[in-house]
Amino acid sequence: MIILSTVITNAANVAMGMLLLAFFLAFWRLVKGPSLPDRVVVLDLIASLVIGITLAITFLSGEKVYLNVAVMIALITFMGTVAFAIYLKKQYYDK
Numbered sequence: 001m002i003i004l005s006t007v008i009t010n011a012a013n014v015a016m017g018m019l020l021l022a023f024f025l026a027f028w029r030l031v032k033g034p035s036l037p038d039r040v041v042v043l044d045l046i047a048s049l050v051i052g053i054t055l056a057i058t059f060l061s062g063e064k065v066y067l068n069v070a071v072m073i074a075l076i077t078f079m080g081t082v083a084f085a086i087y088l089k090k091q092y093y094d095k
Contacts, residue, residue, distance in 0.1 A: 009060065016056045023049045040084045047077035 026045050033039040051070045058066035 012056055012060050016053065016060075019049055019052045019056065023053070037088060040081065040088070043084075044077060044081055047073060047080075051077075 023046060026042050026049060030039055030042040030046065033042055051073050054066050054070040054073065058064070058070070
């Protein structure tokens with residue numbers, strides 16, 4: 001049982017490292033992005049990566065309260081994406 005726990009913990013740590021690497025690469029793309037719609041897509045990706053990191057922290061710590069944080073991030077991200085879509089629609093199509 002201890003060996004399985006060690007393997008799962010190591011897998012979660014590797015996943016956390018990969019998610020953090022993807023986060024920094026996405027942040028670089030956010031800064032360098034060629035247009036506003038590209039940046040909106042990258043912000044959505046970053047939010048998804050933050051949710052993944054939060055879930056990995058939940059798994060490693062065993063605290064279930066972080067699941068609520070992940071759900072709230074997902075809801076706020078969805079509302080933000082809809083708001084950006086409405087803004088972009090008005091900006092590009094109502095000229």
